[in-house]
Amino acid sequence: MAPMTATRRYPTTDIAPGRPPFAAGQTYREGTHVEARTGSTVRDTPTVLDLLARGRTLCTPPMREAVARLAAPMDTVAxxxxxxxxxxGRPAAGDGGKAVRPALALLSAEAVGADAQVGVPGGVSVELVHNFSLLHDDLMDGDETRxxxxxxxxxxxxxxxVLVGDALATLGTEVLLDAAVTGGATPTDAARAVRLITTATRRLIDGQALDVSFEQRDVVTxxxxxxxxGGKTGALLAASAAIGAVLAGADDRISDALQRYGHHLGLAFQAVDDLLGIWGATEVTGKPHWSDLQSRKKSLPVCAALAEGGAASRELAAQLADPTGRGEESEQxxxxxxxxxxxxxxRAWTQEEARRQYDTALAALGEVPMTDEVREHFVALAEFVVVRER
Amino acid sequence: MAPMTATRRYPTTDIAPGRPPFAAGQTYREGTHVEARTGSTVRDTPTVLDLLARGRTLCTPPMREAVARLAAPMDTVAxxxxxxxxxxGRPAAGDGGKAVRPALALLSAEAVGADAQVGVPGGVSVELVHNFSLLHDDLMDGDETRxxxxxxxxxxxxxxxVLVGDALATLGTEVLLDAAVTGGATPTDAARAVRLITTATRRLIDGQALDVSFEQRDVVTxxxxxxxxGGKTGALLAASAAIGAVLAGADDRISDALQRYGHHLGLAFQAVDDLLGIWGATEVTGKPHWSDLQSRKKSLPVCAALAEGGAASRELAAQLADPTGRGEESEQxxxxxxxxxxxxxxRAWTQEEARRQYDTALAALGEVPMTDEVREHFVALAEFVVVRER
Structure with a gap:
């Protein structure tokens, strides 16, 4: 397959050797970043922020409506x-997250020529399931801030x-079933969307289960x-990128390609996140310096280093297997x-992995016929996801 | 509506006044109990135990298959x-519960003339969702034995x-979606079954949320x-009693009536359970004497007594509002x-309530045309559910 516009626009040449393509310290600023990376001189509107804002604007009202259905006090907790x-209990304008998933869901409806509105139940569903996983993960991991x-x-x-997480996961299915009643999707397409979100939810849980089990192990391949x-991050981004298209009646070939775009985008995001977890500056990540090293997290750079087998690799393995001083290591x-x-x-392997996954995501996108504008939006969102402040 | 056979068979006259119709100390024995209560001299096979065994025999293999799909170590935990x-990790023949819900699901397919086999995905689904709720409830309630x-x-x-509960809930939807692929249900009926289980799951969660919130309150109406x-117990029994019929293509009128049977059966069960929680003998309930009083649970007899407003009611309210000696009350x-x-x-109100709910359940059953044999099985299961050893 010939390289698509989108792939060609990726600036492979302007990154100096040794500088991570998607690593710490690169910040996304309104309207300037995508422009800088794509070399475009035309596009100077904050496209990505518009796309994210649209996702929130269209999906938040039905999400609030769904949450209002919960028995007290779950509605309040949610x-x-x-x-x-x-x-x-006072109204607030707190940070509800970037809402990348709803933005992808709406784009995915547009990918097959439907109105973004058709993707709304899908956007609500993936965001509900995402937040189900955050509620349960924060509890399981003992995280006190989000x-x-x-x-x-x-x-x-x-x-x-536990309860509100359970409830949000269930609502995530309910809003899709409602899509067949009030949202304009056919019952068949709504059922296919339910299948999509159910499979993604189970893979998400599988991923979290693996992550929890890794904490008990010294070596992870x-x-x-x-x-x-792929489970923890890829599965739901895959569903997000395809669910609008499925609700709009797209066939399995289109849905599969969009899911691969989302899946590999998730893996690219995660590789960058793992790099930031070690080398990200505190002011960028909001986490303590070397936070993933402190917690001895088996992230990609660590797993890749352990697999290498040389002297540094063996010394690293010895350090990680040694329980002495665990969690009390000095900065030095x-x-x-x-x-x-x-x-x-x-580090180098993970940088390359981020690039490979990103390229694979865009290649999958290239298999789906869509307007140039929608394609550019998918590419812009992909760049936003992998080039982050935090 | 004229009283049905099933309703007439209910032995309203052979219970002495003041003796709870569904309370502690009555035990179910193979083949004898239903016979004794219905006055039948013909049926002496252990029908209910056969129905429960059939549910387990048909539903356990696909349930094990579904559980085997989970990522390690969730498959082991489940x-x-x-x-x-x-x-x-050694194979065991532990108590997996009576599996009343699968038995109801299979009967519900037979209610509309389908083979019990058609109800199997429904039976697997309701049992998975039931066990999702047990896993999460035991954790939330701090229960150490089940x-x-x-x-x-x-x-x-x-x-x-948390994880395995999440996974079982998701599998509960997956097996229904699979029913449209391999289980013989039409995609439309499978989607209706998904709607049924999703609504029931959310009501189940709502019920548990209310239950948890009651712990912080002195008075509950x-x-x-x-x-x-109705949420905690009624919702899933309602879904169980209708899901086989829905998978077999039953219309909404039939599904609604079967759901009402299951809902009111659940409320009858719960009223009996609440009576046992206070007056049940330890050897019957397996719980310490006065266990619900010890925990100051706002169960039906307590709520009804608090609503009465007389001298005893006011004294009870004062005792429950007094934090002194909480959990350290003497037997006396x-x-x-x-x-x-x-x-x-x-006590009397709850005994009457159990009877009312039971009668209402059987009246709803009377709205569904079915063979005498299937109806008798529904009635036998209902009796089994409300007359318990534990």
Missing amino acids: AYHFGWIDRD RHRATAWTVFGPAQA VEECLTME QLAARAALIEQAGG | AYHFGWIDRD RHRATAWTVFGPAQA VEECLTME QLAARAALIEQAGG
């Missing part, structure tokens, strides 16, 4: 989690986090790590560990 | 929860209980308690509290 109210606010389980207790990240020790990972090739 | 293996074994969260940790129990104090509930009419 509203807090989404940033609609503060912990005292989007600069106390996590729901710390405010309302673990039971509410690169393949296992990719399987975990963590810096030395980061250097070992880099010496064993873990 | 297998332990269902009693298929012990905590060391079916005479340590609960999953105590053996594998809270994170696994009878209506609130019934809403909670608890017995006095049980007496207050009885004086305020809470």
Whole structure:
């Protein structure tokens, strides 16, 4: 297949050797970044922010309506989690996340020539399922902060986090079934969308289960790590990128290609996230310096370094297997560990992996016929996802 | 509507006044009990046990197949929860529960003239969702024992209980979607079954949320308690009683009537359970004497007694609002509290409520045309559900 416009626009040549293509310190600024990376001199509107804003504008009202159906006090807990109210119940304009998934769902309807509106139940569904996983993951991982606010389980207790997560996952199916009644989708297409979200949800849970199990292990293979990240991050982005098209009646070939775009985009995102978890500056990631090293997380750079087998790799393995001083390493020790990972090739491999996954995502996009405008929007969202401030 | 055979068979006259119709101490024995209660001299086969065994025989293999799809170690945790293996992974024949819901699902296919086999995906689905709720509820409620074994969260940790619960709920939808591919249901009927289970799951979660919130309150109205129990117990029994029929293509009128049978059966069950929680003998309930009084549970007899408003009712309210000695009441104090509930009419009201709900369930069953044999099976299961050893 001939390279598409979208693929060609990716600036493979303007990145200096040794500088990670998708790593820490690169920030996304309104209207300037995509332009800079694509070399375009025409497009200077903040396209990506528009796309994200549209996703939120169209999907938030039906999402609030769905959440309002929950029995008290779950409606309150969910509203807090989404940033609609503060912990005292007062209306708030808290950070509900970037809402990349709804934006993808709407684009995906447009990919097959339908109105963005057709993708709305899909956007609501993927965002509900995403937030189900955040509520449960924060509880399981003991995370106390999300989007600069106390996590729901710390405010309302673990039971509410379990319950509201359960409820959001269920609502994620309900809104798709409603799409066949009020949203304009045929019952068959709504059922296909349910299948899509159900499969993605189970893969998401599988990924989180693997992630939790990795905490008990000293060594995780690169393949296992990719399987975990494919589940935890790839599965729902895959569903997001296809669900609008499925609701609009797209055939399986189109749905599969859009899912591959989302899946590989998720893996690219995750590779960048793993690089940031080690080498990201605190002011960029909002996390402590070397945070993933401190927690001995088996992220991609670590797994790749452990697989290399040379002297630095073996020294790293020995350090990670040694329980002494776990969680109490000095800044200097963590810096030395980061250097070992880099010496064993873990950093360079992950940088290349991010590029490979990104390219594969755009290649999959190339299999779907769509207007240039919609394609550009998919590419812009992809760049936004992999080039991040945090 | 003229009373049906099923309703007439209910032995309203052979219960002495003051003796709870569905309360502690009545045990179910193979082949004898239904016979005794219905006055039949013909039927002496252990019908109910056969119906339950059939449900387990037909639904367990596809359930094990579904569970085997989960990523490790969730497959192991689920297998332990269902009693298929012990905590060391050795095959076991543990108590996986009575499986009333699968038995109802198969009967419900037969109610509309289909083969029991048509109801199998429905039976698997409701049992998966039931066990999702058990895994999460045990964790939320801090319960350490279920079916005479340590609960999953105590053996594998809270994170696994959350994850496996999530996974079972998702599998509950997946098996119904598969029914349209391999199970013989039309895609439309499979989608209707998904709607049925999704609505039931959300009501189940709503019920558990209410139950959790009641713990923080001194007074709960009878209506609130019934809403909670309708969600926690009624919703999934309603879905169980209709899902086989829906998979077989039954219309909404039939599905609604079967759901009402299941819903009111659930409320009858719960009223009996609440009576047992206070007046049930330890050897019958497997719980400590006065267990619900010890935990100050706002069960139906308590709510009804608090609503009565007389002297005993006011004294009970004062005791429950007093935090002193909470959880440390003597046997004598608890017995006095049980007496207050009885004086305020809470026991008698709940006994009558159990009967009303049971009668309403059978009346709903009467709206569905079916063979005498299938109807008798529904009635036998209903009796089994409300007359229990534990």
